[in-house]
Amino acid sequence: MAFRMLHISDIHTGPPFNPAAAERLIADAHALKPDLVVISGDFVQRADFAAQWRAARTLRERLPQPQLVVAGNHDVPLFLLHERLFAPLRRYRQQISPDLNPVFTAPGIAVVGACTAHGLTVDGGKLYPSQITALRERLARFGPDVYKIVVWHHPPALPPTYQRKRVTITNAAEAIRLLDEFAVDMLLCGHLHISFAGNTRDILPGLRHGTYIVQSGTTTSRRGYGAEHGANTCNLITIEANGARVQHLRLEQNGDGFRPVAEHWLPRRSVAVTSR
Template sequence: MAYRILHVSDLHTGPPFRQTVADTLVAQAHTIKPDLVVVSGDFVQRADFVAQWRAACALREALPQPQLVVPGNHDVPLFHLHLRLFNPLGRYRRYVTTELNPVFELPGLVVVGANTAHGLTSDGGRLSRTQRANLRRILARYGPEVYKVVVWHHPVANLPGARKDRVMRGAASAMQVLDEHRVGLLLTGHLHAGYVGHTRTMMPHLEHGTIICQSGTTMSGRGHGHEKGQNSCNLITIDEQFIQISQLLYQAEVQQFVPVAEYRFLRI
């Protein structure tokens, strides 16, 4: 049986949020009818402003269920220092979800979320010791017959040709955890540009390796790099033999997200 995951990221419900693009994505998502919608962080542009959280809450309610979501660094207040240090994800918990380690299951598939955004994190994230322990504990429940997908916000790989290192702190140890538990696919965001790759490109000694699927910003005008000013998301199909990733880019001329690249990996 094939499952489909719609992977969106970096919604940033604050200037320069693109409402027309958001409306299109919501309509297409209901047409696609995915088995799961994944949001890999950054619901708001500035977590200090309640109006942006209300908009993010409305947007989440408009998207199809079921959903699995994780926070990003923009979901942590920037200007409210007390909140940033002592309750960094308080507003995320209030307006989005209280669950920071979400788990979604279907027969033969599990999707697990983790948090890489913390109060002292302004840009680059990290998978804390507690988060690594939680992830290990959850993944250990599932045998090799279950295809494992992990979701967090920050990237473990730079974009091809990047001049600046933007990977999360402790990326190597995080990739090692994925490999130890035979995680087949990692979904991330943060860089505002889509990318598909593999952990064995950076760490060839890994026994299994993990497919990396990064989404650009799906609804903000802050696309970077090869997606400068653009919006993207991913539609992923998982069946018994293959993992297929279709990168979708918003085209204003037709007011639709359309496929621009496809990747196919043998399921191992």
């Protein structure tokens, strides 16, 4: 049986949040009836302000369950320096989720989140040793018959057509090799505010398995980039026996809601790779 995920990202409550896009997202998400909603970070625009967290929490509560969520760099305070350095994700833990390494499982499916956000940078991300250990321990539970999906906020590289200078995950090669070690099928990211589908083999050609990279644009803010400037987007992902169908959904201005504008078929490779 097919398994459907709604992948949204970069909500950014507070300026430049788009309330109309959020209302339509909620309605369309319930109509789609996904088996899982994934939110890949940046719940708020500025984590320093309690009102933005209340809005983000309310939005999350109005979306369908079950959900798997991870934090983004905007979910770390910018102005509250002491909190940024010593308790960067305290507000995220209080308002969104106490679990920085969530796991969701269904028959034949495992979705594993990891936190790339931290307080030592404004924009970039990193998988710290504790996150790598947690990710390794969780992925080791699942055999080659399980379709494995990892979720974090920062991508391991920029899409080929992306012209803006952005900081990605700083230890990308180490993180990509970890995905390959456990034959992870798909990585879901956000951060760049543009939709994209690619493969880690485009970054490190010598990988044994390769992991599909599926990126969501900003789903409810006005900060879409490039061809998605001013647009709101998300992904509807359907996992099937022999691969995954990824539909990029875009909010239509004529009132039709989030509708497919592109589709990718990502065939599943033979998974003879075992963790080592």
